[in-house]
Amino acid sequence: MDVSMNVNGQNQSHDVEPRTLLVHHIRENVGLTGTNIGCDTSSCGACTVHLDGQSVKSCTVLAVQATGGDITTIEGLAGTARSDGSATGDQNWHPMQEAFQQCHALQCGYCTPGMVMAATSLLKENPNPTEAEVREGLEGNLCRCTGYHNIVKAVMSAAGGA
Amino acid sequence: MIPAAFDYKVAESAEEAISLLGEHGDESKLLAGGHSLIPMMKFRLAAPTVLIDVARISDLSYIRQAGDHLAIGAMTKHFELETSAVVAEHAPMLAHVAALVGDPSVRHRGTLGGTLAHSDPASDLPAAVLALGGTIVAQGPGGTREIAANEFFTGYFESVLADDEILTEVRIPTGTGGWNYQKFNRRAQDWAIVGVGVADGGKGISLVNMGSTPLRATAAEEALASGASAADAAALAAQGLTPPQDSNADAAYRTHLATVLTRRALEAAGVA
Numbered sequence: 001m002d003v004s005m006n007v008n009g010q011n012q013s014h015d016v017e018p019r020t021l022l023v024h025h026i027r028e029n030v031g032l033t034g035t036n037i038g039c040d041t042s043s044c045g046a047c048t049v050h051l052d053g054q055s056v057k058s059c060t061v062l063a064v065q066a067t068g069g070d071i072t073t074i075e076g077l078a079g080t081a082r083s084d085g086s087a088t089g090d091q092n093w094h095p096m097q098e099a100f101q102q103c104h105a106l107q108c109g110y111c112t113p114g115m116v117m118a119a120t121s122l123l124k125e126n127p128n129p130t131e132a133e134v135r136e137g138l139e140g141n142l143c144r145c146t147g148y149h150n151i152v153k154a155v156m157s158a159a160g161g162a
Numbered sequence: 163m164i165p166a167a168f169d170y171k172v173a174e175s176a177e178e179a180i181s182l183l184g185e186h187g188d189e190s191k192l193l194a195g196g197h198s199l200i201p202m203m204k205f206r207l208a209a210p211t212v213l214i215d216v217a218r219i220s221d222l223s224y225i226r227q228a229g230d231h232l233a234i235g236a237m238t239k240h241f242e243l244e245t246s247a248v249v250a251e252h253a254p255m256l257a258h259v260a261a262l263v264g265d266p267s268v269r270h271r272g273t274l275g276g277t278l279a280h281s282d283p284a285s286d287l288p289a290a291v292l293a294l295g296g297t298i299v300a301q302g303p304g305g306t307r308e309i310a311a312n313e314f315f316t317g318y319f320e321s322v323l324a325d326d327e328i329l330t331e332v333r334i335p336t337g338t339g340g341w342n343y344q345k346f347n348r349r350a351q352d353w354a355i356v357g358v359g360v361a362d363g364g365k366g367i368s369l370v371n372m373g374s375t376p377l378r379a380t381a382a383e384e385a386l387a388s389g390a391s392a393a394d395a396a397a398l399a400a401q402g403l404t405p406p407q408d409s410n411a412d413a414a415y416r417t418h419l420a421t422v423l424t425r426r427a428l429e430a431a432g433v434a
Contacts, residue, residue: 001170018170018213019203040163042201043351045267054241054270060200061271064170065193065215118267125245125266139350140265 005066008076016063023047025063034074045141048114049073055121074113096120096158105154107145119155165203169212179216183326186212194276231333236275252336259290265351275329281321284353288376293359293366299331315375339363340431344423355410356419364433372405392433396425
């Protein structure tokens with residue numbers, strides 16, 4: 001069936017099977033591979049994107065459920081997306097991306113797109129979180145390298161709290 | 163993992179959902195937030211041939227004060243419950259428990275009606291609604307009916323909802339009685355190994371993951387009502403129950419947890 005949604009400011013219409021997961025749609029039909037697939041069971045958060053401004057795990061949303069919605073992926077966060085929705089590579093980072101870089105909040109980087117999307121959603125809902133609130137707020141995103149310390153530091157820094 | 167193929171229909175109203183359910187029969191399934199159903203479909207534990215999306219029915223998303231209770235539309239999301247000033251004031255236990263479900267991204271999608279209709283004995287919100295003495299409103303081809311929460315759950319992932327009925331509203335009595343919710347788990351964002359909800363100063367005590375449905379701890383409730391102390395009542399929390407066994411806990415450990423958590427919950431709720 002025809003599925004239309006706005007991805008990173010661009011209208012995207014594709015013929016999609018109803019059982020297609022949003023993460024597969026974003027990666028394979030829209031062609032944006034910044035959103036990773038991790039556990040595939042809504043546990044790890046690697047596939048986190050924003051749907052209508054809120055973080056969701058795109059492995060547990062059907063593409064058809066996002067019909068008419070606004071999707072932001074990691075490529076669209078910095079506002080540097082090309083007309084096809086992909087990132088330009090310009091160093092015009094979103095403050096959260098900058099904070100992750102400054103605080104060395106990643107090692108292998110696999111969880112990072114999801115972490116950044118979850119963290120920006122968190123700050124939208126709670127602009128001045130405590131460290132405990134950041135840890136709670138990111139409980140749906142797993143990192144197997146950093147032990148979370150620098151991720152939490154980055155989010156606090158982006159919030160202006162550290 | 164990709165679900166088995168299905169047809170996707172959008173219902174714009176409860177009436178349209180009921181008519182689609184009538185048309186497609188028991189091979190069809192209502193889709194709300196999808197955060198319980200879609201994982202089951204990905205594991206091929208469920209394979210409905212028609213999904214009827216009811217999440218777009220905006221008429222079913224509301225939180226209203228209605229005299230002695232809050233009326234909450236079935237499509238109200240967990241995130242809305244945890245951040246609603248009205249829920250915080252009139253049913254603070256519900257707001258508190260909503261914030262314990264899964265993680266924030268899950269709570270942006272999951273709905274109160276969906277979690278009740280799914281009837282998972284390990285879920286938090288059905289137990290909260292049970293303890294609070296909630297009422298569930300269901301609509302079918304013949305009209306609506308009201309079902310007391312303690313008569314709603316019938317078995318493992320089963321409720322009294324008929325194949326052609328949709329859960330439309332949840333009514334929560336407002337009150338100021340002491341409450342508490344104890345969720346015991348070992349990992350972030352996980353289900354409770356055992357959970358205990360205490361509402362209205364101990365008049366309602368509910369248990370999570372202690373049987374095939376969300377349960378009331380009837381023996382403990384009755385003991386409290388007859389004047390037993392919190393500790394004595396809590397010792398009866400698992401009386402007559404057959405808790406499940408899994409890699410987290412055997413039945414004896416769950417029984418122990420239920421009694422300890424019930425005592426903690428009663429004490430935290432101010433029940434002596």
